[in-house]
Amino acid sequence: MANDDKHPHLAALHEKYDRLNLRGLWQRDVRNPPELRPRIWRWSEMQPILEQTLRDVRLPEDTDQRVIGLDVPGLSTGAVFISYQMINPGEKIPSHRHTPAQMRFIVKGTGAYTTSQGEAMFMEPGDLLVQPNWTWHGTTNPGNEPVFWIDIQDRNLVNYLGAFRRDLWPNDEVEPTVHGENHYATITGPLRPVSSAEALLPPVHFKWRDVIKSIAALSTNEASDPYDGKLFQYSHPANGGPTLPTLSAKLQLLAPSAQTQEHRHTGVTMYLVLQGEGSTTVNGTAIEWRKHDCFMLPPWQWHAHRNASKTDQAILFTVSDRPALEALGLYHEEGR
Numbered sequence: 001m002a003n004d005d006k007h008p009h010l011a012a013l014h015e016k017y018d019r020l021n022l023r024g025l026w027q028r029d030v031r032n033p034p035e036l037r038p039r040i041w042r043w044s045e046m047q048p049i050l051e052q053t054l055r056d057v058r059l060p061e062d063t064d065q066r067v068i069g070l071d072v073p074g075l076s077t078g079a080v081f082i083s084y085q086m087i088n089p090g091e092k093i094p095s096h097r098h099t100p101a102q103m104r105f106i107v108k109g110t111g112a113y114t115t116s117q118g119e120a121m122f123m124e125p126g127d128l129l130v131q132p133n134w135t136w137h138g139t140t141n142p143g144n145e146p147v148f149w150i151d152i153q154d155r156n157l158v159n160y161l162g163a164f165r166r167d168l169w170p171n172d173e174v175e176p177t178v179h180g181e182n183h184y185a186t187i188t189g190p191l192r193p194v195s196s197a198e199a200l201l202p203p204v205h206f207k208w209r210d211v212i213k214s215i216a217a218l219s220t221n222e223a224s225d226p227y228d229g230k231l232f233q234y235s236h237p238a239n240g241g242p243t244l245p246t247l248s249a250k251l252q253l254l255a256p257s258a259q260t261q262e263h264r265h266t267g268v269t270m271y272l273v274l275q276g277e278g279s280t281t282v283n284g285t286a287i288e289w290r291k292h293d294c295f296m297l298p299p300w301q302w303h304a305h306r307n308a309s310k311t312d313q314a315i316l317f318t319v320s321d322r323p324a325l326e327a328l329g330l331y332h333e334e335g336r
Contacts (some may be wrong), residue, residue: 036074036268036298038282043292046084054086054146060172065093067151070262070296079157079246079321080268082294086148087112087141095138095169100155101244102131105272105317106208106290107150111143116176123147126208126274128234128317130243132201134165138174141159150272150294153317154246188237201238201245211251219253227263227335229254242323252316254278254307262304263335269297269320276314278307302336 007014007026017023050068057066069083081254085104087093095115106127113122114129116137121129123139131137141147158164169175184202188194215232222230232255234243242248254260254276262281271280277290282303287295296302307314325331 007116017302033061034073036072038285038287038295038297038301039070039072040287040289040293040295041070043290043294046292046294050084050086050148051146054088059088059091059093062174070294072296074298075268075296076156079152079154079324080270080319081155082270082296082319083151083153084148085151086146088146089141089144091141092174093139094172095136095175096166097134097136098162098166099133100153100158101133101246102135102137103152103243103247103249103319104129104131104149104150105249107148107272109143109145109147111145112141112147114139115175116178116205117184118175119183119203119205120177120181121205122205123149124208124259126204126211127205128208128211128249130206130234130236130249131205132203132244135203136169137203140174152247152249153271154244154321154324157321158244159168159323185237201236202264204236206234215251215253218326224255224258226261227304228252229258229260244323245327246321246324248320248322250318250320252305252318254305254314254316256307256312257308257310258305258314260305261335262302263321263333264300264302265333266299266331267321267325269318270293271297272317274317276307276309276312278305278309278314280305 014027053066053068056292057063059066065085067083067085067086069081089111106123106125108125109123113120114137116129116131117135123129184204188202217335218232219230223228230253234249235241236243236304271294273291273293275291279288280295280303281300289295322331
């Protein structure tokens with residue numbers, strides 16, 4: 001559908017275009033998706049609805065997995081797809097694989113594990129599990145409490161490119177564990193067996209207890225970026241590059257009372273608050289946040305961060321589609 005206000009003499013021609021699914025370059029397209037605006041999902045609102053979902057949505061009768069996507073107008077145009085997922089004690093999510101690459105950041109609960117390419121990865125709060133394109137993964141919860149996590153996928157980009165595929169493990173089972181703990185961390189370490197070359201990127205388990213030690217050791221001498229504070233990337237150990245070819249996961253540390261300068265960049269960024277409270281000002285409007293809140297920053301929006309505490313640092317987990325944009329020569333950033 002195009003607007004013909006400026007071209008009334010071409011209305012009949014444009015009707016023929018519509019019937020043939022054509023559009024002249026001079027026709028203004030009014031089918032553009034709605035403008036993507038910043039949005040925050042507060043844990044104080046999310047936790048009750050997630051707990052109700054655990055009670056009301058049954059596995060496997062209602063669905064094979066409880067996935068609740070963050071759904072705002074225009075978000076489907078970006079590469080980053082975010083959803084909450086949760087599992088009750090005694091439940092399982094059958095193994096499957098798909099062309100969208102995936103990360104999962106554990107928010108709450110212990111006792112569950114995800115088996116990925118034959119390695120059981122036990123999930124604890126703060127852990128990041130990385131499952132590249134076409135990686136098998138299924139989850140089992142033999143523990144005593146529910147486990148909540150956030151899934152991050154490049155699903156929107158894969159769908160846009162017409163490359164979505166999905167495969168299921170036979171008989172709705174979780175794949176068997178055939179590798180010991182830390183198998184993939186070992187074969188992607190500095191000393192590797194020659195025979196361990198992988199056709200695809202292997203899965204990765206970043207354990208929070210190890211990550212927080214590394215951050216403490218590295219942050220002392222790390223310079224603070226004027227726009228983002230101290231940034232640390234979850235680099236994929238197999239190649240030292242971004243977390244995934246299309247998505248980058250980082251930890252952002254804001255010092256006590258920190259107030260960053262404004263900047264903007266292409267691409268969508270999602271934030272999960274791991275520690276502290278503060279605000280992010282987007283085009284002059286402040287978004288107040290605290291622990292477990294999740295918020296979204298649209299592309300090309302002026303923004304700055306503030307840590308509200310005078311004594312404690314704030315920690316944000318951030319995910320962006322920057323690697324995909326850089327690969328296409330479309331990433332740009334500027335400050336003021």
